[in-house]
Amino acid sequence: MNILVTGGAGFIGSNFIYYEREVHPEDRIVCLDALTYAGNLSTLKPLLNDPQFRFVRGNIADRPFVRALFAEEKFDAVVNFAAESHVDRSVENPELFLRSNILGTQVLMDACREYGVARYHQVSTDEVYGDLPLDRPDLFFTEQTPLHTSSPYSASKASADLLVLASARTYGLPVTITRCSNNYGPYHFPEKLIPLMITRALADQPLPVYGTGENVRDWLYVKDHCSAIDLVLRKGRIGEIYNVGGHNERTNLDVVKTILAALGKPESLITFVTDRPGHDRRYAIDPTKIHTQLGWLPTTTFEKGIQTTIDWYLSNREWWENILKGDYQKDYERLYGGARLGENTK
Numbered sequence: 001m002n003i004l005v006t007g008g009a010g011f012i013g014s015n016f017i018y019y020e021r022e023v024h025p026e027d028r029i030v031c032l033d034a035l036t037y038a039g040n041l042s043t044l045k046p047l048l049n050d051p052q053f054r055f056v057r058g059n060i061a062d063r064p065f066v067r068a069l070f071a072e073e074k075f076d077a078v079v080n081f082a083a084e085s086h087v088d089r090s091v092e093n094p095e096l097f098l099r100s101n102i103l104g105t106q107v108l109m110d111a112c113r114e115y116g117v118a119r120y121h122q123v124s125t126d127e128v129y130g131d132l133p134l135d136r137p138d139l140f141f142t143e144q145t146p147l148h149t150s151s152p153y154s155a156s157k158a159s160a161d162l163l164v165l166a167s168a169r170t171y172g173l174p175v176t177i178t179r180c181s182n183n184y185g186p187y188h189f190p191e192k193l194i195p196l197m198i199t200r201a202l203a204d205q206p207l208p209v210y211g212t213g214e215n216v217r218d219w220l221y222v223k224d225h226c227s228a229i230d231l232v233l234r235k236g237r238i239g240e241i242y243n244v245g246g247h248n249e250r251t252n253l254d255v256v257k258t259i260l261a262a263l264g265k266p267e268s269l270i271t272f273v274t275d276r277p278g279h280d281r282r283y284a285i286d287p288t289k290i291h292t293q294l295g296w297l298p299t300t301t302f303e304k305g306i307q308t309t310i311d312w313y314l315s316n317r318e319w320w321e322n323i324l325k326g327d328y329q330k331d332y333e334r335l336y337g338g339a340r341l342g343e344n345t346k
């Protein structure tokens, strides 16, 4: 197969490309990525001389560019990871999220129709379901849970999902969708909770925990997400949505304390800061469908995954130190600087 992977210079997309090269070395991968602040070509450096791999810089919302690439490459399948992915940034600039996440998805699907691509896979998120109350641990997101979004990010992802289903129904486009819980692992951009806390703790900087730190996320090691996408791409039923998660719920405070303990750093680094507006309380996936229909199960426990991730950040300092030295740092100051950091809400 000749597979287009969009957003492959980001966190999950790059892990997926490495997974595919390992598990299906016969397939060819073309990575299309705009290299936004979150895209990092150095992540893909070991593949740049691989004859079964091609990197193309471009925007998925650029219709003429996308059409030309499809005409040239004659893809068999498309896996769309490309998106603006950070909730806090979406609060600041929603429009960018609409362009990349919604319009970009439509442009890719239109190209799939025009060039007869056999499979379009949309990488979505559990955030399209909104959140669950903290005092109802019996509730989980299933594929039937209504869409009920909270942030411009999740609203843009839900909009894209609706357009994917519309393309299937109206034009017969052969689509699948996966909705996964929070991922963690190597190459995770250090603005997201886990890599942010690891890199800041290593520098003995305050660790900004939003609100009281009681919000719950359902963490999945990134390689387990990649294996789920691979399975759905090859064996999933056309037109279907699959939730992906490993029943691994933790409060943010638990996660931060686990990281501090693993690094031998004091809990006094924890700083409670002003809560995120509209902050989702709890995410929790019911992965029964992908397990019973496709046999998928995660293989990495949180204990093992978090240690592997911490070890990766310890032995790949150059990767994230280069990011921290760049424009990202300026964005970080603008988004979180001044009053918000250090302000204690407890």
Ligand code: NAD
Residues within 6 Å of the ligand: 006, 007, 008, 009, 010, 011, 012, 013, 032, 033, 034, 035, 036, 037, 038, 039, 040, 058, 059, 060, 061, 080, 081, 082, 083, 084, 085, 086, 099, 100, 104, 123, 124, 125, 126, 157, 179, 180, 181, 182, 183, 184, 189
């Ligand atoms: P990321 O921000 O690390 O990477 C996104 C990549 O997409 C970057 O390389 C960026 O340069 C690229 N990109 C952004 N806009 C683009 C555009 N218009 N055209 C081309 N490339 C563009 O994100 P991630 O965490 O790897 O997430 C990947 C996908 O998985 C997203 O669609 C996200 O919604 C979804 N997802 C993420 C999580 C998570 O926990 N991170 C969980 C479930 C689903």
Ligand code: TYD
Residues within 6 Å of the ligand: 086, 087, 088, 182, 191, 192, 193, 194, 196, 208, 209, 210, 215, 216, 217, 252, 276
């Ligand atoms: P994040 O990694 O941004 O993922 P998402 O919002 O998509 O789940 O945040 C994970 C959780 O951690 C979320 O509840 C917000 C919280 N959080 C903090 O407490 N402090 C931080 O500095 C960040 C980035 C997130």
